[in-house]
Amino acid sequence: MSPCHRYIAGLQRKSSHELIAQPKDRVHGPRPAHGCYPHVAPAGELLGEQCTHRGRRDRQLPRVHLHGCSVTGNTGSDNRFTSLPATAQEETSMRYAAMAWSITTQRLCLQLRDECDAEWNHELLGEHEGGTALSVDDVRRRLAEQRIRAFGNGIGLLTIRRRVxxxxxxxxxxxxxRCSLDEPEIAYELLKRFHGHGYATEAAHAVMGAAFATGRTRIWSTVGAWNAPSLRVLEKLGFDRHHETTDEVGRPLVYLVREAEKGDGLRVNRCEDPGMPADPAVRLRAATAADQAFVIEMARHACVIEDWPLPDPDDDEVLSMLPAPGEVPIIAEDLAGEPVGAVWTWHNDPPLRVDASGASVPELCIGVAPGRRGAGIGGMLLDALFARCAQTMDVMCTNVHLRNPARHLYRRKGFKLAGQGRGPLGLAMIKEFG
Known part of the structure; x- marks a missing residue:
């Protein structure tokens, strides 16, 4: 059987219980104790602190939901993207544009959090009552997972930085x-040494504008009744008290709501960032048998640099790059359901690199459709692949042509040069996990 037919048969053999999993109830875990100021996200959305931490290969991670798929951080190596039935949350995300991932204000620049924010996020967690048991590496993994979830549902948490x-x-x-994707909550938290300068109000005002710019008409906030500083911030932003209840440990909790008004969401200043997707109307999902032709097409593009002619679909080089049986590619698609990119790992013979035991190191294969490049789709796909692979492997590699501009993206995503690749102009690059 040819590699192409083995790949297709592998997808077709997947039974419904292998490729389709029922969505689980979302677990928040305990909300981190508030300090005197911050209105923080629930722990499950902040850094997944409710998860257990045993070994790197058998820790239990929170379920990361994407549009139509999930990454399940389960124990062992059976750790793959699985298709999910459409949920109400996914349908909601399709009704709204993604929020702006990069925003500037007079003093601040806000950008979607990523692994590079691990150090200060770890410091922030340490300021919570009781501190944190997470390591910086734990925080880094959680941030990568949350970034993927943000790309999937169109909302997320942004790092606040001073522009100066x-x-x-x-x-x-x-x-x-505690609310919904249709009517989400605004959340914010600052390191203690930056309290009292109006940064929270300035950042929250910008995020509120970004929320209404998606087409939403109402956003919420839930704050401890004792948290006077956060209540003052929300009052400045025009939030009204809606009702009061109690939180998970019995403390008074205030629900506040802000309705969209004329002009809200019209002044969102986006700052340029090559790592952010310019086209937010893209969702990630697991490949199905219906994607076979598109995956082969992406393998054809992955074989060459942009200005070279594509090889035939049945070319040996193309067929050798197709996913191994059991490897399910990750597909990026637009809101019309058209696939625009794909990523997976594969094993070449002979391998580009081997590990200490002599085993083949998994190799990256990624392709983005012509006309959709340069919009951050490749970065989205890589982030999703890394979140999956980090649970089951220590390292991956890729071969990139010296003239291929994708090498710059790979460097930004943590790949390092590792010597000669295939051919006289090939560069081998390695990315280590853990």
Missing amino acids: DGEPLGYCGLIIG
Whole structure:
């Protein structure tokens, strides 16, 4: 059987219980104790602190939901993207544009959090009552997972930085929290040394504008009744008290609501960031048998650099790059359901690199459709692949042509040069996990 037919048969053999999993109830875990100021996200949305931490290969991670798929951080190596039935949340995300991932204000620049924010996020967690048991590496993994979830549902938490010096101050953004994707919560938290300068109000005002710019007409906030500083911030932003209840440990909790008004959401200033998707109307999902032709097409593009002619679909090089049986590619598609990119790992013979035991190191294969490149789709796909692979492997590699501009993206995503690749102009690059 040819590699192409083995790949297709592998997808077709997947039974419904292998490729389709029922969505689980979202677990928040305990909300981190508030300090005197921050309105923080629930722990499950902040950094997944409710999860257990045993070994790197058998820890239990929160379920990361994307549009139509999920990453299940389960124990062992059976750790793959699985298709999910459409949920009410996914349908809601399709009704709204994604929020702006990069926003500037007079003093601040807000950008979607990523792994590079691990150090200061770890410091922020340490300021919570009781501190944190998470390591910086734990935080880094959680941030990568949350970034993927943000791309999937169109809302997320942004790092707040001062424009004058780039100093990270904290985070602000939108979460589902105790509300819904249709009417999300605004959440914010600053490092203690930056309290009292109006940064929270300035950042929250910008995020509120970004929320209404998506087409939403109402956003919420839930704050401890004792948290006077956060209540003052929300009052400045025009939030009204809706009702009061109690939180998970019995403390008074205030629900506040802000309705969209004329002019809300019209002044969102986006700052340029090559790592952010310019086209937010893209969703990630697991490949199905119906994607076979598109995956082969992406393999054809992955074989060459942009200005070279594509090889035939049945070319040996193309067929050798197709996913191994059991490997389910990750597909990026637009809101019309048209696939625009794909990513997976594969094993070549002979391998590009081997590990200490002599085993083949999994190799990256990624392709983005012509006309959709340069919009951050490749970065989205890589983030999703890394979140999956980090649970089951220590390292991956890729071969990139010296003239291929994709090498710059790979460097930004943590790949390092590792010597000669295939051919006289090939570069081998390695990315380590853990």
